[in-house]
Amino acid sequence: MTHDSVTQDSETLSKAGAEESKSYGEALRDSPKRFINRELSWLEFNRRVLLEASNEAHPLLERVRFVSISANNLDEFFMVRVAGLRGQLRSGVETPSEDGLTPGEQLRLINERVRELAQEQLRCWRQLQEKLAAENINFVDPADLNKAEKLWLDDHFFLHVFPVLTPLAVDPAHPFPFIPNLGLTLALDLAHGGTGARMRALVRMPSKIDRFIRLPEILGGGVRLVLLEALIVTHIQKLFPGYTVKGQGLFRVIRDSDLEVEEEAEDLVRLFETALKRRRRGSVIRLETDAHMPAEMRAFVAEESDVEPDESSRSTACLP
Numbered sequence: 001m002t003h004d005s006v007t008q009d010s011e012t013l014s015k016a017g018a019e020e021s022k023s024y025g026e027a028l029r030d031s032p033k034r035f036i037n038r039e040l041s042w043l044e045f046n047r048r049v050l051l052e053a054s055n056e057a058h059p060l061l062e063r064v065r066f067v068s069i070s071a072n073n074l075d076e077f078f079m080v081r082v083a084g085l086r087g088q089l090r091s092g093v094e095t096p097s098e099d100g101l102t103p104g105e106q107l108r109l110i111n112e113r114v115r116e117l118a119q120e121q122l123r124c125w126r127q128l129q130e131k132l133a134a135e136n137i138n139f140v141d142p143a144d145l146n147k148a149e150k151l152w153l154d155d156h157f158f159l160h161v162f163p164v165l166t167p168l169a170v171d172p173a174h175p176f177p178f179i180p181n182l183g184l185t186l187a188l189d190l191a192h193g194g195t196g197a198r199m200r201a202l203v204r205m206p207s208k209i210d211r212f213i214r215l216p217e218i219l220g221g222g223v224r225l226v227l228l229e230a231l232i233v234t235h236i237q238k239l240f241p242g243y244t245v246k247g248q249g250l251f252r253v254i255r256d257s258d259l260e261v262e263e264e265a266e267d268l269v270r271l272f273e274t275a276l277k278r279r280r281r282g283s284v285i286r287l288e289t290d291a292h293m294p295a296e297m298r299a300f301v302a303e304e305s306d307v308e309p310d311e312s313s314r315s316t317a318c319l320p
Contacts, residue, residue, distance in 0.1 A: 033099075033100070035097075035098045035099035035100075036099065037097065037099045037101055037106065037109070038097075039077075039081055039082075039085070039106055039110055040106075040109060040110070040113060042077060042081070043077070043110065043113045043114065043117060044113075046070055046073045046074060046077070046117065047117055047120070049066060049069055049070045049073060050066065050067065050070040050117070050120055050121060050124060052066040053066035053067045053070070053124050053128065054124060054127075060128070060131055060132065060135060063128060064128055064132070067121060067124055067125055067128065070117075070121060071121060074114070074117065074118075075182060075254055078254045078285050078286045079181070079254055079255065079256065079257035079282075079285065080257060082107070082110060082285055082286070083256035083257065083282070083285050085103045085106055085107055085110075086103075086107070086256070086285060087256070088103040089103045089104055089107065114313075115313070118313065135222075136221075136222025136223060137222060137223045137225070138222065138223070138224050138225070139224075139225050139226075139227065140215070140224050140225070140226055141226075141230060142226055142230055142231060142234045143234070145215075149215060149216075152215070152216060153213075153215075153226065153231060153234070154235075156213065156231075157231055157232075157234075157235050157238075160209065161206070161209060161228070161231065161232065162235070162238065164206045164208070164209065165203060165204075165206065165232070165239065166203075166204060167201060167202075167203050167239040167240060168201060168202045168203070168204075169199055169200070169201050170199075170200045170201060170202060170304075171199065171200070176202075176304035177202065179204075179252075179253050179305070180204075180207075181253065181254065181255040181257065181282070182252060182253075182254060183204060183205070183207065183252060183253070184204075184205040184211075184229070184250060184251075184252045185202055185203070185204050185205065185250070185251055185252065186202065186203040186204075186205065186229055186232060186233070186248065186249075186250055187200070187201075187202055187248065187249050187250075187251060187293065187297055187300075187301055188200065188201045188202070188203065188236070188240075188245055188247070188248050189245070189246045189247035189248070189294065189296075189297055190240055190243040190244065190245060190246065191243065191244055191246050192242055192243055193242050193243065193244055194242065198246070199240075199243065200297075200300065201240060203232060203239065205228060205229060205232075206228075209228060210228070211227060211228045211229075212225045212226075212227065212228075213225065213226045213227075213228060213231060229250060233245070233248065247293070247294040247296075247297050248293070248297075249289060249290040249292055249293020249294065249297055249298065250289070250290040250293070251287060251288060251289040251290065251293065251298075251301050252287075252288050253284045253286070253287055253288075253305055254284070254285050254286040254287075254288070255282040255283065255284055255285060256282030256283045256284075256285050257282055283306070284305045284306060284307050284311070285311065286307075286311055286312075286313065287301065287302055287305050287307045287311060287312040287313070288312075288313050289301065289302075289312065289313070298312075
């Protein structure tokens, strides 16, 4: 083969490659693949926020804060962005986004990514709990306390917690109540000690009381914390005298909080007042239940909250 023929073949291949590259570029220019879905991109951003909780260069409590920020971000994501997609789905909108995904396809991918992200959050929280314990910051069960500490907890419960609790029975005469957005609620399956009659009940966690109750410090004991829901369960007999607990579990709901505002509205102040009131009572977008909640109770809460199976999730524990 002569030098001229080699040069000619190289030029031919180069031209063919350039034409193929040009053709691919033109095809990509008109293809949805050149776009990144904004919802999935946001979830990836929130995953990077969570990764900061694993960064040992940060102080320990700052790492705990990053877990909390990630969880709060995810709540806001569901309240606004997922709520918008579900609204499109309910309205029968099938128009794909710039990246070529329909609302239904986006929701399926979001559910998969959120499931992975929630598992990462819990795994990170467990690891941080171990590191907190190494620094003498511990979460304790009221049952493991000594007599003096239990008496202190009793006093704290009756002085600060009991007066603001509203135990609610759920039966034909008392329908399932409205559960506020992000409100943590304890669901109970109770049985009467004398008659054996069963009753379902709810206890809302007070939002204006700290969820972490700090026990009095003892010499060398470090910081010990009791969760508010654990304290309430310990005193459940005071809320429902004569009943025993057959099943229990925490749950919370995330409601549609997306605001739709017409730019041409005559009175924006009144429009926003109405929108904000409606926002507090939006439809349930997501139901989170404790993995230890009995299946029957979980189904009961899901039915009463009017959520679909893909709008419900289970976790080892509701993150503090």
